[in-house]
Amino acid sequence: MNTAADFAAITSFVLELEKLKAVLRKNRPLGQTRFENTAEHSWQICLLAMSVLPHAAEPVDMGRVVQLLLVHDIPEIDAGDVNVYDATGRAAAEAKEEAGATRIFGLLPSATGAQMYALWREFTTGTSAEARYARAIDRMMPVLQNLNSAGQSWRENGIRIDQVTRMNHPKISGMFPTLWPLLEQQLQAAVTRGDLGPAGAE
Template sequence: MSTPTADFAAITAFVLELEKLKGVLRKNRPLGQTRYENTAEHSWQICLLAMSVLPHASEPVEIGAVVQLLLVHDIPEIDAGDVNVYDAAGRAAAEAKEEAAAQRIFGLLPAETGAQMYALWREFTTGTSAEARYARAIDRMMPVLQNLNSAGQSWRENGIRIDQVTRMNHPKISGMFPTLWPQIEQQLIAAVARGDLGAAQDE
């Protein structure tokens, strides 16, 4: 039977495990810095982006639920690491690792709380709710904005082309933010002209 002492010990173990997320490096560098950002920073930033663009959403969402999804969605990267979103093979290989990581890490919590957080992670992953679609759009929007404002830093480092960026991001972002995507698309075209982003493969 669960006790307050046991519950708090489990919660403590979980939140201290999250310290490791601060050491998981992503592909983008914070603007004006030479180091790479970590996943914990990314999670914080996209929560604020989600709150900021709410008036532009194409359907109503509960922003508190969106923030919950964004806060938990990358926790399995503690075990699985960050994979370049444009690396299809790497993303497929990471899925099983992320599932195992989610079960392990959320399993540190008291059973009911752990099950709730795992359910949030699954909701984001499957994208079945309006809140999950919103959260997934935000998760894709932030790296695009970073690259557009850093001379295409991670795009250039990884040889990314505009057709890859459009194919990966357009479906998620334009569906939820139809008035914002055209603005992003114009900036992508300008990025190609500047040499910050590769031209489409068939050009």
Template sequence: MQNIIEFALEIDKLKQVTRKTRVLNSERYENSAEHSWQIALLAASLQSYAAEPVDINQVVMMLLVHDIGEIETGDTIVYAESGWEERKAHELACVTRIFGMLAPEQGARFLDLWKEFEAGETAEARFANAADRAMPVLLNLANHGQSWLENGIRHEQVVKRIAPPIREGCPALWEYLEGRLLDAKAKGWLG
């Protein structure tokens, strides 16, 4: 029991990791714990639109653990173009340490979920990655391009980074977003 409690308190630190997108109708930026919760529910809601049948419990669990490495690395905007290998190595070390706080079987299960998400090779991982890439876009669209404008993000950057994983994991979601991104560009929310 003590190990589980220590683990739960350790992952509370994810609430302190500030992301680049504001929550709706607020000047406050979201944190990584909120992001993980929201995309888990987004994925659960979109299950019928997945490119392939998925085990939604596997997807939700993947989304709940996928950003735990940010406890040590912080959040990096998805449109960053360098440093990903070093960052992912650091995240792996972090999640290995944190999941190692649990009983070996449980810790290994969470680590396997994290690795599955990162590899993106299963239907569940592809669908989870689609939800992960989509939610910041949905928030930016609802916030009139807030994060894109603050960080000088261009339409081409967004499409290059998010279109492939969303198309692969949830094609209907990409169809929904594609036209809205063109509208956002026309409104000046993207360079």
């Protein structure tokens, strides 16, 4: 093991992560006019994941869930953030994310880089209980933000309730069957308030 070389590689990786603080998402922090960045999102969803663990439908290793959540958006340094409801944009971003994952995790010493890439791939494919949990959390947080910001990003992007339900229900309800009905009630109330578009509306 070459300690100096390993530390130089680790330093390059963690300094590259500074760029994640400049990747802007579509949600604004509550009460603020600026958009949140992806690094903030990653921190917040880790705490959400820890908080709702008692409501999970199956046991998970929370340490691994947090690892998955911390690495899953790192390739956005190269690919940027795409609105989850933009199917065309999401498809186009997949190749960029794959290339970004290879490049960025490749900055690390090989064993560590391979481990982080494997975590990213596990999240992306949703093959484990921990990945399913992490993916549910990743979808839950933007819903909570919009429900508590008068539908800020929903309104700005013309999102309808059927889109929100179709995107989020499969991921959230399977892992959190007691929480999804509560979110669904709030989504219906958001439509009534005009914070979220009704089903089928343009």
